Amino acid sequence: MFLAIDVGNTQTTIGLFDEEGASVHGWRMSTSRTDTSDMLDSRLHGFFSKDGLDLSSVDCAGLACVVPVLTRAWSKCLTDHLAQPPMVLTPGEWCGIDVDMPNPRSVGADRIANAVAAKRTYGAPVIVVDFGTATNIDVVDADGKYRGGAISPGLMLSASALFSRAAKLSSVPIEAPAHALGDTTETAVQSGIVVGAAAMAEGLVGRIKEELDIPEAPVIATGGLARTVSKATTLFTTVDPELTLRGIVDIYQMREERNPR
Incomplete structure (x- = not known):
């Protein structure tokens, strides 16, 4: 299973996808810049438990985050679960599309x-x-x-x-x-x-x-x-x-x- 996380300034959306890229489940929560990796871990467990899903089924994850301090917190949270860091979308890195802009x-x-x-x-x-x-x-x-x-x-x-x-x-x-x-x-x-x-x-x-x-x-x-x-x-x-x-x-x-x- 793949866990996709989009951290916006106001809300964070989380999606669980199967091996074929099909959506399995999704959640939405408020974005808080004070969240630590432990707090995010607790939220993830709560979402999965509430809906009868097993967090251990997630073996890879990707993160798009516009709040730098939360990039670090989410990365640590996900790395602790996956035993490997998540894919973090970083501006300027290869993403499969040509960016025709000056910067x-x-x-x-x-x-x-x-x-x-x-x-x-x-x-x-x-x-x-x-x-x-x-x-x-x-x-x-x-x-x-x-x-x-x-x-x-x-x-x-x-x-x-x-x-x-x-x-x-x-x-x-x-x-x-x-x-x-x-x-x-x-x-x-x-x-x-x-x-x-x-x-x-x-x-x-x-x-x-x-x-x-x-x-x-x-x-x-x-x-x-x-x-x-x-x-x-x-x-x-x-x-x-x-x-x-x-x-x-x-x-x-x-x-x-x-x-x-």
């Missing part, structure tokens, strides 16, 4: 994982919109190269900024309203946050498609709020919530094929 080492591991999985699953060109702490747009061009994209504040960051300055709005649920024109304060806020995020994605993706001349490129939504935003737009070809985790699996498999142990 490939500046690209986040999660963005590369998204690009690899999208290319392998949907072909090239392809565009990914990842709704996490930040909203990331990642682009694979017609030649199969990763070209970069766009990064903007995520929905919850925007909502938190608004709510912290406007106390009366803090109880508004983050969901797609029926219409862009809000006729109550609640639906007006929902429109601004959710429909606004959808409109931003539509605008940026449209400009990127025009700049790269890839008008027919599929657009894949992923991330914790992808389904919410997808209800406010027809932009997305599909919603693929496991895309980042699958990218970690794909990169591991490609590295094993390239340099078998």
Whole structure:
């Protein structure tokens, strides 16, 4: 079994995959920069025990992490279980896709994982919109190269900024309203946050498609709020919530094929 872990700034997603790369189970937890390897070990055991799974069945793992202190903690936790270090996605290392950017080492591991999985699953060109702490747009061009994209504040960051300055709005649920024109304060806020995020994605993706001349490129939504935003737009070809985790699996498999142990 393979354990894929995507550590974001706000949430961490964990996926268990079989030898064929098929998803077996998944979990999501809050990211805490104070977690130690022992605390992460306890969480892993709790997840597996709760769902009747055996952690000892995991024999390899991969990690994409945007929080450096947690890269060390997760690496130690996983090494203690596997008796070997996990694969850690490091910017600039070979990941099975050409990064056509001035500084490939500046690209986040999660963005590369998204690009690899999208290319392998949907072909090239392809565009990914990842709704996490930040909203990331990642682009694979017609030649199969990763070209970069766009990064903007995520929905919850925007909502938190608004709510912290406007106390009366803090109880508004983050969901797609029926219409862009809000006729109550609640639906007006929902429109601004959710429909606004959808409109931003539509605008940026449209400009990127025009700049790269890839008008027919599929657009894949992923991330914790992808389904919410997808209800406010027809932009997305599909919603693929496991895309980042699958990218970690794909990169591991490609590295094993390239340099078998």
